[in-house]
Amino acid sequence: MNDFFADVLRLLLRLVLVAVGFVFFLSLLAAALVLALVWGLRAVWARLTGRPITPWTTRIDPRAGWSTVYRSSTRWRATGAAPGGADEAPSSVPVHLRPLPGADEVTDVQPREPGEK
Numbered sequence: 001m002n003d004f005f006a007d008v009l010r011l012l013l014r015l016v017l018v019a020v021g022f023v024f025f026l027s028l029l030a031a032a033l034v035l036a037l038v039w040g041l042r043a044v045w046a047r048l049t050g051r052p053i054t055p056w057t058t059r060i061d062p063r064a065g066w067s068t069v070y071r072s073s074t075r076w077r078a079t080g081a082a083p084g085g086a087d088e089a090p091s092s093v094p095v096h097l098r099p100l101p102g103a104d105e106v107t108d109v110q111p112r113e114p115g116e117k
Contacts, residue, residue, distance in 0.1 A: 067095075 046053045091098065097114040
């Protein structure tokens with residue numbers, strides 16, 4: 001009698017696990033179908049309106065990552081800030097055209113104006 005209940009319990013556990021796996025598979029399938037439907041509707045709408053079909057991409061600007069890291073490093077190094085905590089007025093020269101810190105100490109090259117070729 002004990003073996004009978006163990007076998008029934010084992011069978012029920014297997015059926016429950018198969019059902020859970022099947023439900024999980026169906027949910028993944030439904031998500032993929034919804035995504036495909038949205039993508040297809042988007043392509044049809046673009047074709048109807050005469051616009052090019054643009055891919056779903058993430059626009060990444062490598063300069064943004066560099067400037068984020070560069071700006072965050074300023075708090076870890078000693079800066080020559082004015083006494084009293086007064087900041088300098090922002091320069092009208094864009095950051096990528098400003099001379100690099102320590103550029104005046106370089107002696108083995110001929111200096112040129114920023115932006116010159």
